[in-house]
Amino acid sequence: MPEQPSNFTRFVEVGRVVLLKSGPQEGQIAVIAEIIDHNRAIIDGPLTGVPRQSFPYRHMTLTPLVVAKLPRGAGTGVVRKFLEKEGTIDKWQKSSWAQKREAVAKRRSLNDFQRFCVMLAKKGRRDVVRKALSKA
The missing domain is CATH 2.30.30.30 (SH3 type barrels.)
Incomplete structure (x- = not known):
């Protein structure tokens, strides 16, 4: 076999x-x-x-x-x-693998205000992408 x-x-x-x-x-x-x-x-x-x-x-x-x-x-x-x-x-x-572990650890260490800033940055990026796609 x-x-x-x-x-x-x-x-x-x-x-x-x-x-x-x-x-x-x-x-x-x-x-x-x-x-x-x-x-x-x-x-x-x-x-x-x-x-x-x-x-x-x-x-x-x-x-x-x-x-x-x-x-x-x-x-x-x-x-x-x-x-x-x-x-x-x-x-x-x-x-x-190591970079993902580091990113997760960094995300977990954020305080409330830093999480709020991340949310605003993601909203801004989302708007830019949406506007670029609507033009295309």
């Missing part, structure tokens, strides 16, 4: 960049340095302020980014070198 192609593209592997969903470093990214078992992995984020620690898979989200050829059980210094060499943090910050 021929082997079926997998629908999954993100696997738990050493070097996989993960987004933390809970805990004090929620919203930060880290790298899987070692796989402990089916429930936990050792993660490390020397450039993002995430200390080396055991972390459960259910509290992290796998991203499409992978640090290539990261050795298993690599120490914090080695992880830092690989992250800097590949520019992984910059790749994450330029991704649409």
